[in-house]
Amino acid sequence: MPHPEEPSGKPSYHMFHSYCLYPKMKFETQSSDEEVVLLLRAHPLTQLPWIITAIIFSLIPFFGVFIVSSFVSGLELIFVILLWYSLIFSYSFLSFLSWLFNVGIVTNKRVLDFDFSLVLYKEISAAAFNDVSDVTVKEAGFIPSYFNFGNVFVQTAGTEQNIEFLRVPMPNEVVTIINELAEK
């Protein structure tokens, strides 16, 4: 199981970069003595719905063109197909960006959650280990249990907002890492 043993370990990437130990990356509010220990993204399996949707919609013109061509002219048909595939491309691109940039980060000092809703709305939540009161894992259902992904909830003390890592791989290992860093 991937697990950090030393404070400055060797980078390792798992599950299509959805579980990264000591990744070579930086983020916006990172301080000079802060090191990224863990970078988390949603498990790749959770991205299948939009991938399958894009594939299915890409195939529709091959069957639908015979029906649509009886209503529209050739130029209009080309326009419809052009628009159709442009929208599929945009949908796929946005979905990928949403997966890529919605991350959870655990550093040697704190825990952060980057949320980008529809790419246009940004929310960054952070909590120092001193403020972390409880870390919980929720793994419900056959598929999350079989493929080992789930939700990690980091509860913070007082009125600070809680942090959530949703549908991340190896959630139990994530909790172990956070607890070990919090004890230091």
Add this chain to the structure above:
Amino acid sequence: MSINDIFNFFTSLSLFSLFIKLFGIIFGGLYLLFAIIMIRQIEILKNAINVHDQGILLTLSYLQTFFAAIVFIYALLIL
């Protein structure tokens, strides 16, 4: 172009074709605007989290903008 020419142009199109043309122009324009905004948003995202993508994300964003421009220009000039 006189008013008569504009009038003749719109009456020469069927109602459905006119609808497709107007829809294409308006939607294409909004789509193009969205694609341009996305370029800037991706730059902001990359500043927030430094992913080593070798410029692929911006390239895809420019590609999206290109598609949007094609759709808009096609609706404006060809339809």
